[in-house]
Amino acid sequence: MTGLTDTHCHLTCDELYEDASAVIARAKEAGVDSMMIMCTSPTELEHAFPIRESDPDTFRVAFGWFPEDASWVSDKELAYLEQLAAEHKIDVLGEIGLDYHFDTSFKEKQKDLMIRQIEIANRYGLPIAIHMRDASKDCMDILKTYAKTPIIFHCYSGSTETMKEALKLNSMISFAGTVTFKNNKQGPANVIACPADRILSETDAPFLAPVPKRGKRNEPAYVQYTVEKMAELKEMDPEDLKKQIRANFNSLFQ
Numbered sequence: 299m300t301g302l303t304d305t306h307c308h309l310t311c312d313e314l315y316e317d318a319s320a321v322i323a324r325a326k327e328a329g330v331d332s333m334m335i336m337c338t339s340p341t342e343l344e345h346a347f348p349i350r351e352s353d354p355d356t357f358r359v360a361f362g363w364f365p366e367d368a369s370w371v372s373d374k375e376l377a378y379l380e381q382l383a384a385e386h387k388i389d390v391l392g393e394i395g396l397d398y399h400f401d402t403s404f405k406e407k408q409k410d411l412m413i414r415q416i417e418i419a420n421r422y423g424l425p426i427a428i429h430m431r432d433a434s435k436d437c438m439d440i441l442k443t444y445a446k447t448p449i450i451f452h453c454y455s456g457s458t459e460t461m462k463e464a465l466k467l468n469s470m471i472s473f474a475g476t477v478t479f480k481n482n483k484q485g486p487a488n489v490i491a492c493p494a495d496r497i498l499s500e501t502d503a504p505f506l507a508p509v510p511k512r513g514k515r516n517e518p519a520y521v522q523y524t525v526e527k528m529a530e531l532k533e534m535d536p537e538d539l540k541k542q543i544r545a546n547f548n549s550l551f552q
């Protein structure tokens with residue numbers, strides 16, 4: 299297979315960066331020739347730049363302050379992000395959003411951080427990658443009010459109802475390896491309900507490895523299993539789905 303797209307991999311996080319060149323070689327071998335490197339710290343970002351520079355047709359780079367960073371991020375960190383955007387150093391702003399799964403003690407700070415980052419994306423016309431966990435209502439309210447650039451709903455795992463709301467916005471719905479899990483009913487239902495021209499594939503590596511690699515460290519090469527499953531669910535030729543996903547992904551950057 300060629301032409302596979304991984305819209306969300308943490309290639310420069312500690313777990314993957316230690317053998318990044320082998321991980322990239324296996325991805326290429328598996329036919330993954332478009333990857334977005336998600337960075338959650340300045341160090342991860344500094345490591346991502348030379349990777350993109352060495353192969354700009356394959357790699358894009360994203361940076362944003364994660365919801366849990368809201369407990370400590372100050373104006374200084376937002377100024378850092380704004381400068382990255384102003385200097386065109388990032389292709390996508392993210393992942394940003396709301397996560398109430400483990401900690402709901404600083405919801406207002408999370409919301410404020412999400413809004414301020416969306417405003418930066420708006421100023422520089424950058425697509426945003428959204429992390430939304432157990433926070434659909436607040437997250438959708440903020441996006442409806444503030445988002446003016448294309449939205450990627452990363453590792454979408456909400457209800458089909460919320461997905462339909464999300465589809466009313468200028469957005470793409472990205473699915474990860476969780477849709478291959480046997481006990482997952484909602485993910486497959488969402489894949490089926492999502493129009494082909496709004497769908498994306500991702501690994502979220504090193505997390506959430508798809509079946510048959512479930513439980514192992516995830517890496518971009520494994521996006522093939524997720525795309526195969528998505529094609530089966532949508533009763534589409536995998537080749538057609540891959541092409542459609544690539545076109546969808548590229549459309550975010552026009």
Ligand code: NI
Binds near residue numbers: 306308393502
């Ligand atoms: Ni992620």
